[in-house]
Amino acid sequence: MDPKHHPEAQPDLGSAFVARRELPDGYTSSILRLKVNFKSRGIFVAGNNLSIGAVARQAGLRASALRFYEKEGLLPRAARSGGKRIYADSILERLEVIEFAKECGFRLEEIRRLLHGAPGERVSARWQTLVREKLEELKAQQERIAVMQSLLERAGKCRCLDVSECGRNLLARRYAAGTL
Numbered sequence: 001m002d003p004k005h006h007p008e009a010q011p012d013l014g015s016a017f018v019a020r021r022e023l024p025d026g027y028t029s030s031i032l033r034l035k036v037n038f039k040s041r042g043i044f045v046a047g048n049n050l051s052i053g054a055v056a057r058q059a060g061l062r063a064s065a066l067r068f069y070e071k072e073g074l075l076p077r078a079a080r081s082g083g084k085r086i087y088a089d090s091i092l093e094r095l096e097v098i099e100f101a102k103e104c105g106f107r108l109e110e111i112r113r114l115l116h117g118a119p120g121e122r123v124s125a126r127w128q129t130l131v132r133e134k135l136e137e138l139k140a141q142q143e144r145i146a147v148m149q150s151l152l153e154r155a156g157k158c159r160c161l162d163v164s165e166c167g168r169n170l171l172a173r174r175y176a177a178g179t180l
Helices: 052-059 062-072 093-104 108-115 123-155 161-177
Strands: 014-022 028-034 050-051 079-080 083-089
Touching: 050 052, 050 161, 052 062, 052 093, 062 083, 062 093, 093 108, 108 123
Parallel strands: none
Antiparallel strands: 014 028, 050 083, 079 083
């Protein structure tokens, strides 16, 4: 039998196979069989599709950071093609917001709150809430830093010969200040 008319046809068009059969009346029948990959659970992404490596390069991040952000819910689950993550180029905008928020000192949970608001809630309202909370947190940290700086300056003037003497002096100060 001629190989091009064999029912077990050779692959054509990547994952498509053309099966050809010779019919009794001398005609040839061709059937296009498509191999469908049902493993992919991602959503088709229209527009520019970027691999995880391309996104990482453009965003100045490691691919592992993108996988981590996806796992932590900061990035939506990426579409898959052949088992590989595929992103729309709009993911770069989201990554820029994430990186800016990190530079501002926001923790992952705070960034998650920024990215996932209530339906209809504007991102500007979430920014304002988070910024107000972060500024309060920074004020408390500044006060704590001022106390620590004062304590360190005092400790830098220590002339004690041993730990016992140092402990006695610290206890005497606390008694005198009425904090003990």
